[in-house]
Structure formats: C-alpha cells, structure tokens
Amino acid sequence: MKRVLMVAYHFPPLAGSSGIQRTLRFVQQLPEFGWEPVVLTTTIRAYERTSTDLDTEVPGDIVVERAFALDARRQLSIAGRYPAWLARPDRWMTWRFAGVHAGLGLIRRLRPEAIWSTYPIATAHAIGASIARRSGLPWIADFRDPMAQEGYPPDPKVWRSFKRVEEATIHAARFSVFTTPGAARMYRERYPERAATAEVIENGYDEESFTGLDAEALAREPLNPGAVTFLHSGVVYPSERDPTQLFAALAQLIRSRADGSMPLKLRFRAPAHDALLTDLARRFEVTESIEVLPPIPYREALAEMLRADALLILQASNCNDQIPAKLYEYFRCGRPIVALTDPGGDTAAALRDAGLDAIAPLDSASDIAEILTSTLIAIRGGNTHIPDHAAVTGASRRGRTQALAALLDRASAKYPNPARG
DSSP: OEEEEEEOSOOTTBOSOTTHHHHHHHHHHGGGGTEEEEEEEEOGGGOSSBOSTTGGGSOTTSEEEEEOOOOHHHHSOBTTBOOGGGGSSOTTTTHHHHHHHHHHHHHHHHOOSEEEEESSSHHHHHHHHHHHHHHOOOEEEEEESOSSBTTBSSSHHHHHHHHHHHHHHHHHOSEEEESSHHHHHHHHHHSGGGGGGEEEOOOOBOGGGGTTOOHHHHHTSOSSTTSEEEEEESOOOTTTTOOHHHHHHHHHHHHHTTTTTSOEEEEEESOSOHHHHHHHHHHTTOGGGEEEEOOOOHHHHHHHHHHOSEEEEEEOGGGTTOOOTHHHHHHHHTOOEEEEEOTTSHHHHHHHHTTOOOEEOTTOHHHHHHHHHHHHHHHHHTOOOOOOHHHHHTTBHHHHHHHHHHHHHHHHHHSOOGGGO
16 A cells, blocks of 8 residues: 655644544545555644544554644744744744654655645645655645635735745645635636646545434424524634624614514634624624534534534635535535525535525625525525535545545656655
C-alpha cells in the first residue's frame, strides 16, 4: 500500500469546526483505495477548543505526528496585543518551522509517495510547499475554498501574505483541489497557465456518522414543542454569513403576526460569534425568538439537525464560489432547508439540483421574510420539500475519497519517489 503525508491543522481533538470532517473521513477511507495516510498536524495546545467525541474515529493504526505550534492571539499576546507579523498568513504561523522539520523526518522514516495539505489554515500549504520542494515528492494542495479574494482578508498585509502563499501553492502543486465548480473556475481564470491542474472534489457527509440515529423518531421530537424551530448549526461569520437582515425579517414577521399561533424560533448552535447574535437580537427586539447555544459533540449536533423543523444556510454573495460543508449533512438529514444566499451562487445551484427552492438573498429582509413565511406555511401544512434521494446518495464522502485516491494515483505515477531511490 502506498503512503500519503497529510498536512492538516483541523484534526481531532479540535472542536467547533465542520472543516475537520473532510480530513478525518479521508484518513478513515483512503486505505480502502490503496493509500495509507500519515498525518502531520499541530500540538493540541494550539487548538482553541477541544473535544474527545471524535477521538475514537481516528484509526488506531495510523501515524499522527503533532508538531509544535502556538496560537498567536491566545498564547503570544500581552494585554491582548501581539506583533502583527506573528499572524501572517494566520495565527498559527509558528507551526511552519516545526512542521517542516517533522514532515521531512516522516518522509525519511516512512517514505510516502505523495504529500497532501489542506486549507483554510494557510500555514498548512506553506508547510506542504516547503517539504514538497525539499523532498521532490508530488504535492496535492486542497484549497477547499478560494484564498485571497477581493476584500478578504480585510487587512492588506494579511491579504498580501495570503496571496504569496496562494501563488506559490498554485505554481508548485501537482494538483490544486477545490470543493465547488465556481472556485475551480475562478482559479483557472486567475492562473490560466495552471488551469489544467485545478480539480474539484466536493465536500460531503459520512454515512457512518448517522449510524444509530433514527431520523423518523428524532423528527417526532421537536426542538421546541409548541414552536417552529429553524436551526443554523455552525459558525456565523460577521461578513460571509451576516445575519442582520435575517433578524430584521424575523422582527417583521413578529410585528405582522405572520407567524400565526405557533411562534418561530431561530436556534444558532456553536456560532462562535455569540455577541454578534445577542446584540442583533436586542437591536431588533427579538430576543425571545433567538437561541444561541454552545458547541456539542458531533453526533449530538447531527441528532439536533434531524429534530429541527427546518435547517438554515447563511451565505453572502461574496462567497458565491463556495458551498458550506454543512449543506451536505443537511441533505442527509432530510429536513426542509432554507438557504439565505445569492440565487446565482454555487450554494443555490446545489440546492436547486437537489430539488429545493427555498432561497432568498442574505441581504434582503423582505425576501427573507417572504421565504420564512412560505416555509412556515408549508411546515404547518405538512407539505415541505426535502432533498431529492439522488442528491443525498451522491453526496457521500466515500465517493469523494475515491476521487482523491485516483488523483493521488495520477500525481504519483508522474513522479518517481526519490526516497525509494
């Protein structure tokens, strides 16, 4: 069996990010397709929050190397301040030095055939670039989403740092992988000389994570008996998932009594930006209709999704070339989905392909109020739309892992392994 060195910040016991699922499922499933993963990640102290709920899902026979890293904001600040250069391209840039050393050591010891690194921590690609250059091994860079975008990151120096990592990665990686067709198209246009190296491997859901969860039974246990609950599970970003107009729409519904006799609740699970949501609730006078709740173990979060009356997606138009990873878990849950996103973006296209049309722009309170109202009516009438069966079965992560294994085969076939002489 061939080996692949996988460089990833997001790995158990990190908690609070759906991004962990992509790497974890690749690690679990790649051996089925002829590739043994070797994981290079950070020391646990670099994680802001940890949980043991996914520890048992890490295969016990794989090598996991944890290289020294610190979070500049939490561990290198004095009175809440730290040198800005310690957070370029991200707060874990200290990981790079130990990561390259550890990665080269793993290559000498275990002789992998290829390297894979994954964003959204840009330092992972910086590590991947260094060890690929020094080892001569083929490298697959998993961008997932676009890096340097117009207005993101907002700090000009951080943006330039992102851009440097992006350019170096695109030009050095054998393949660059994106999770949506729009993102791949953007990079083919941005770097036409490297267009042939851009590939798409979407996110997905893992069927095994749903084992033992009785969807029908859970659906009969509402989150808030006597109320209709719309659930957003995961981070609410102030820009990319700005909920301001959603709160304005909720206030409109309450004032007009359009919610009828059964009240509407918006539940935000593990949004990270709790203060933003509570401030908006006070501003729009909808506090009694908002629930802001802390992170829970992954399977408990899935069970909560299965109990929701409807599931919420928030995605601004500046993310039109991205699809939230949670959308595929939402598909598998088989609940109604309300997407507050640009109808012209990739997220909306994925929803329409799944037979869903409850879509409204995130920046339009009136459109959001209309879609919330129509969904409430459908829920109360028992005639909601759920994702098509074909869309659900097509979103399994096992198929995505098979696609990655095939890409690794293509990459390694073109480059003999210098470590094997």
